[in-house]
Amino acid sequence: MRKDDVLLDNCLKCSDCNTACPVVTAHPAYPGPKRLGPELERMRREGIECDTEWVEYCLGCHRCDLACPNEVNVSELIQRAKARHTKTPVRKLRDFWFARPGLLGKLCSIAPAITNFSLGLKPVRLLMSGAMKITPERKFPAYTKPDLETPVPNAANKGERVVFFPGCFIQYNQPELGRSVLELLQINGFQPEVAATGCCGVPSLANGDAGEARRRARENVESMSSAVEAGARVVTACSSCGHMLKTGFGRMLEGDAELEKKAEKIAANTFDLAELLVAQQDAGKFNSHFEPAATKLKLAYHAPCHQKSQGIGRPWYQLLRQVPGIDIQDLNAGCCGMSGTYGFKKEKYPISMEVGSELFAGVKDSGAQAVATECATCQMQIEHGTGVKALHPVDILLNAYTESVRL
């Protein structure tokens, strides 16, 4: 008997998953994870036709998985239903591109000035809204030249070799954040190199494109495997990439024993940047030469869903609260509702905003000057929903160091 079968029968229909689902909470018409996951899977196995458009409305936040007392792989079952779902031609075309942010990034960053100018034009956005069903309410993130490179190793720096998996957003939109990650690693005794990798595949799965996710997993595993075999650890600074590297590659490569084994090894050696820094601190090797607090900074912390699903505690929150002058509050106000490309889809935009409303209220009530969160699309959503600046914790931490330790 497959492990999946055991898991499916573990579903006792207790509805814990429905109570945890952000979409159910915000949008009562949504049938919920219990229905769209285990129940539809049972029907599929009986050969009963059960496709429904609602499977597209799953955020992929994994909160149902965490709520289930019986370890049912609820969100994975919904993901499978998504992959089998038949879409309208327009959505199919749109989601083809949303499933490929790496390819999109490559194209858009050929001439970033032109891309950004065009994407900012109202007529272009209205056209995309009409023809591609992309909401005109949101601004696209600005594209830039992908110029993130492995830093020249400091001659004195004989630190541990680590491989940084940048992901699409850092590569094509925020390479300067990537450089901050590399600097933070260096001043904490690591010798980082930038992995020659593409998209992690989370957007592919979210858009129902399992084939594309498999291709991304294969390429990424092949690209990082030799470094990991040689003892290097892999670092992520995007919680969705981290989640995928830890949980998705092996699953995507099932059937290819050799690649699957490599994927498992990569998973076992993948660390969120903060997870790595906290471990460094536990070992007494964390660089804590912070500038004495000149000004007070009041921050709110939002834990991205894919950070929670990694089961690593709250390492960024723990690190930031130790920085002099920072007063940080964990909002614990649920999912932001953005879920990568989900919030850009015209038909899903209202739900995305409704899901985020609790977080928006939390940010406003906190009176924070800025929000710290390690997911790029959570940052977009928070700024869109509240007007409050949202930052990656890397930048906050790096800025706190005294000038003398900066590179």
Next chain:
Amino acid sequence: MSNVKSNQFDVIVAGAGIAGITAAAAASHRGLRVALVSTGPGSFVLGAGCVEIQDMDWTTPSLEEAVNFFSDLTEIAGCGFRGGVGEARSIPTILGSFQTVSMAPFYMWNGDPTAADRVAVVGIRGLSTFDSSFVADRLAYHSSKLGQRTTYIATEIKLSTEADTLPGTLQFANRYDRDAGFREELRAALKDTARAVRLLILPGILGMKSGWNEIEWLERELGCMICELPTLPPSIPGMRLFNRLEARLRKVGVEIYTGFPIQQLQIENGHCKGVLLETPARPLKVSADALILATGPFSGKLLGTHSYSFSHDLRPVDSSGAVIANNVFGAGAILRNSSARGGNAKAVLSGYVCGMLAAGAGVQYAQR
């Protein structure tokens, strides 16, 4: 910088039922750094958390202290329990029977047939999990058997639903939390019935996160007491209790690890150093000086033997009577060798005592 290592605590509490939550709160109250690990809200989705002390010996050491602590905890959390040691009330169920409890959340405590002479049982049109005529008939019958002359009237209100959905308690509860328009709609729908009676019995719909302020608002507006009954899962009153208590624990600094089962207890030479959680990619090690197991009656896998029991000081022992680990304590339903009845009363008591034991307070616990 802090000297405390990450994922390092004074005490780990495993399990987030009534026992685990009470233990975590008690240990935290004594100044301990506490981690609460759990696989989610568990059985809160089924019940409402009522406490049946009446089956226990009221002179059990620490019982009153534990009950008072739990009362305070729930009060601060916004879901205050009413009642206490020596009290007994008959609370209605959705099957139209009465269960006798000593403590219940304020939104259930008013259901006793002595509380009002005229009571309306309010159903919601289309909500198949709550049949108001059935409940009212049965409550009338059962209350007369209790010697009461309470009149139960069945009535039904109509509430709007989202397009293409059937009325469901979770939908109503989420809307009660998020939508002022819905709260007003509910108030208006109940207004006329409330004028004719002293108590309204409703299916549990008054919010997943609401507390005293949000529910008392409705009672005040209607000028009438409310008793809310848990329906089929998800039990809204139960989930609300969990949400409020969990929020309270976060507020007092308890670190919460949700969603990952314990893979293994790290026991060496009769001493537990922590637990390994089954997290993605590799297990997460959470360490502590003491462990409180509130993981329910099926915890044999964790203790490495299915024939475990607990000593008088709540330490787990194997079939030969040897202590499995000297810094592990059991709370709640895991204490299956105990003859004492009263699930949640035992959970409150043993959870509190474990929290104290972990804090080294040396509270004596005479197990029955």
